[in-house]
Amino acid sequence: MCLLFYAKTYYKTAFINQCNGYTVVTVLKSKFLKLNRLILFLALTATILTFINSFYSNYEVQKEQLVLQTIEVNRAYASKLSDTTEVFLRTSQQQLTYTANSLFNKMNDGSHLKEEANRLKFQTDSFNSVVISDASGLTQAASPETLDLVGRKLSSVGSVEALEEKRVLISSPYVSTLKNLIVFLSAPVFDYQGNYLGFLGGSIYLKSPNILSEILGEHYYKNGSYIYVIDQDKQILYHPEKGRIGSFIEGNDGIDEIIATKEGGLLLNNSRGIQMLAGYSTIPSTGWIVITQSPVESTLVPLTGIMEKVVLRTLPLALAVFLFIWLFARAISKPLQQLADKARSLDSPTVNEDIENIHSWYVESLGLKRAMLSGVKLMQNQIGDLKRDAETDPLTGASNRRAFQFKLKQLVLLEIPFSVLALDIDYFKRVNDAYGHSVGDDVLKQQTKILNRFSRDGDMVARTGGEEFVLLLKETSKEDAFLVAERLRIAISEETFDVVGNITVSIGIAAWAISDEISVEKTLSLADQALYEAKGQGRNRCIIA
Numbered sequence: 001m002c003l004l005f006y007a008k009t010y011y012k013t014a015f016i017n018q019c020n021g022y023t024v025v026t027v028l029k030s031k032f033l034k035l036n037r038l039i040l041f042l043a044l045t046a047t048i049l050t051f052i053n054s055f056y057s058n059y060e061v062q063k064e065q066l067v068l069q070t071i072e073v074n075r076a077y078a079s080k081l082s083d084t085t086e087v088f089l090r091t092s093q094q095q096l097t098y099t100a101n102s103l104f105n106k107m108n109d110g111s112h113l114k115e116e117a118n119r120l121k122f123q124t125d126s127f128n129s130v131v132i133s134d135a136s137g138l139t140q141a142a143s144p145e146t147l148d149l150v151g152r153k154l155s156s157v158g159s160v161e162a163l164e165e166k167r168v169l170i171s172s173p174y175v176s177t178l179k180n181l182i183v184f185l186s187a188p189v190f191d192y193q194g195n196y197l198g199f200l201g202g203s204i205y206l207k208s209p210n211i212l213s214e215i216l217g218e219h220y221y222k223n224g225s226y227i228y229v230i231d232q233d234k235q236i237l238y239h240p241e242k243g244r245i246g247s248f249i250e251g252n253d254g255i256d257e258i259i260a261t262k263e264g265g266l267l268l269n270n271s272r273g274i275q276m277l278a279g280y281s282t283i284p285s286t287g288w289i290v291i292t293q294s295p296v297e298s299t300l301v302p303l304t305g306i307m308e309k310v311v312l313r314t315l316p317l318a319l320a321v322f323l324f325i326w327l328f329a330r331a332i333s334k335p336l337q338q339l340a341d342k343a344r345s346l347d348s349p350t351v352n353e354d355i356e357n358i359h360s361w362y363v364e365s366l367g368l369k370r371a372m373l374s375g376v377k378l379m380q381n382q383i384g385d386l387k388r389d390a391e392t393d394p395l396t397g398a399s400n401r402r403a404f405q406f407k408l409k410q411l412v413l414l415e416i417p418f419s420v421l422a423l424d425i426d427y428f429k430r431v432n433d434a435y436g437h438s439v440g441d442d443v444l445k446q447q448t449k450i451l452n453r454f455s456r457d458g459d460m461v462a463r464t465g466g467e468e469f470v471l472l473l474k475e476t477s478k479e480d481a482f483l484v485a486e487r488l489r490i491a492i493s494e495e496t497f498d499v500v501g502n503i504t505v506s507i508g509i510a511a512w513a514i515s516d517e518i519s520v521e522k523t524l525s526l527a528d529q530a531l532y533e534a535k536g537q538g539r540n541r542c543i544i545a
C-alpha cells in the first residue's frame with residue numbers, strides 16, 4: 001500500500017512516496033519550468049519568429065521589386081535615348097545627303113560651297129564643323145572658317161574613309177588632326193553621269209557641346225544615376241565626366257555582356273567598384289550602346305521607409321497574434337495547472353469537489369480530471385479502510401483500545417462529561433474450557449451486538465482486553481450510567497447465547513467531568529476497581545465507583 005504526498009519548500013518541491021513503511025522522497029529542483037512560463041515563452045518565440053520571417057521575406061520581395069523596377073526604368077530610358085540619338089543621326093545624314101545632292105553642279109562655285117557649309121554648321125547645332133571636299137580630298141569649303149582648312153588636303157580617318165567608300169557614312173570615333181575626338185558623318189557628291197565629285201562631311205566633337213551631348217546630357221539625373229555611351233570597342237563616347245570620353249573600359253564582365261546582348265538590364269560594378277543597376281539599348285545605325293545606371297544603394301533608400309510602414313502595419317497584428325496564442329495557451333494550461341494544484345492538496349476535505357469544479361474543456365484534461373477523481377476516491381477509500389482497521393477490533397467490530405483512548409482525549413479536550421462502564425464476562429474461562437475458543441469468540445461477538453444496542457450516537461463500545469469491554473456514555477452522569485449498566489447486565493443475562501446458553505457480566509461504573517478535577521486515567525482506574533469489586537461481591541452485578 002503506497003501513499004503519495006506532495007510537499008513544497010521555499011526553493012524546491014518534493015514528492016514523498018510512502019510505500020510499505022518506507023519513505024521515498026523525490027526532490028524536484030526549481031530548474032523545472034512552470035507550464036505558464038513555458039507557454040509564454042513559446043508564444044513569444046513563435047510570434048517573434050513569425051514577425052522576423054514576414055519582415056525578412058517582405059524586405060527581400062520589396063528589394064527584388066525595387067531592383068527589377070529600377071533596371072526596367074533604366075532600360076526604358078536607355079531605349080528612348082538610343083531611339084532619339086538614332087533619329088538625330090539619321091536626320092543629320094539626311095541633311096548632309098540632301099545638300100550633297102544639290103551640289104552636283106556647284107562644286108566649282110566656292111562662295112556657294114562656303115555658304116552651304118556655313119548653313120549646315122550654324123543652322124542647327126548638329127555638327128561642330130562642316131567640310132566640303134573634292135574627289136582628291138582637297139578642301140573646297142569649311143565651317144567654321146577658323147579651322148583654316150580650305151585648299152588643304154584632308155587626311156583624317158573620316159575623310160579618307162569617305163573618299164574611299166563614296167557613300168553615306170558614319171565613321172567610327174577617332175582623334176582628328178586638331179586633336180578632337182570626332183565622329184564624322186559624310187555624304188558623297190555625284191554629277192548627273194554618276195561621276196564622283198567629292199563629299200560633304202560634318203564632324204561631331206564628342207567632347208564639345210552639340211545636339212548629341214544635349215540629348216544625352218539633359219537626361220543626367222540625380223541620386224547618383226547617370227548615362228554614358230560606348231561603342232562596340234568599349235570606347236566611351238559620352239560620359240558626364242568629360243575626362244572619361246575617349247577612354248576604353250577594360251576588365252568589366254558586365255560591359256562584355258552588355259555588348260553581347262545589345263538590349264536589357266543587369267547588375268554591374270562601375271569603375272569605382274560601386275554596384276549599379278544598369279539598363280542599356282543599342283543605337284542601330286552605329287552599334288553604339290546607351291547605358292543608364294543607378295547605384296543599388298540609392299535605389300534601396302526608399303526601402304527603409306517601406307519597411308518602417310511594414311513594421312508599423314505588421315506589429316499590431318503580431319501583438320494580436322501573440323495575445324491570442326498566449327490567451328489560448330493559458331486556457332489550455334489552466335485546467336492542467338488547477339489539477340496540478342489540487343494534486344498538491346489531496347488531503348484537503350474539499351478536494352473531490354474542487355477537482356469536480358475544474359473546467360476541463362478538452363478531452364485530455366477531462367481524461368486527467370477523471371483519472372485524478374478516481375485516484376482520489378481510491379486513495380480516500382484505502383485511507384478509510386486503513387483508519388477503520390487501525391481503530392477496530394477485528395473479532396467483534398468494536399472499537400479497539402487506541403480508538404477508545406482517542407475518543408477520551410477528544411471528550412476531555414472538548415470538556416464533555418462522560419461515564420464509563422467497565423464490563424467483564426463472569427467465568428469466561430469456563431466457557432472457553434467447556435466449548436472451545438471459537439464458541440467463546442462467538443459469545444464475544446454476540447455480546448458486542450447487545451452492547452451496540454445500548455450505545456447512542458456519540459457513545460462508544462470498545463474492547464479493551466480479552467473479554468473486557470467498555471461502554472463509554474457521553475454526557476451521562478454515573479447515576480444514569482448505573483441505570484444503563486443495570487439494563488445492560490439484565491439484557492445480557494437474559495440473552496441466550498448459541499451453544500453456551502446464558503452468561504452474566506459484572507460492570508464497574510465511573511464518571512468524568514471537568515469540574516471533578518480527576519484525571520481520565522483515574523476515572524478508568526476507578527471503573528476497574530468498581531468492576532473488581534463487583535467480581536468480589538459475587539459477580540453479575542453493577543457497582544458505581
Ligand SMILES: Nc1nc2c(ncn2[C@@H]2O[C@H](COP(=O)(O)OP(=O)(O)OP(=O)(O)O)[C@@H](O)[C@H]2O)c(=O)[nH]1
Nearest residue numbers: 424425426427428429430432437438440441466467
Ligand atoms: N474465546 C476467547 N477467549 C478469550 C479471548 N481473550 C481472552 N479470553 C479468555 O478469557 C478468559 C479470561 O479469564 P479470567 O480473566 O481468568 O477470568 P474469568 O474466567 O472470566 O473469570 P472472572 O473474570 O473472574 O469472572 C481466559 O480463559 C482467556 O483465555 C478471546 O479473544 N476469545
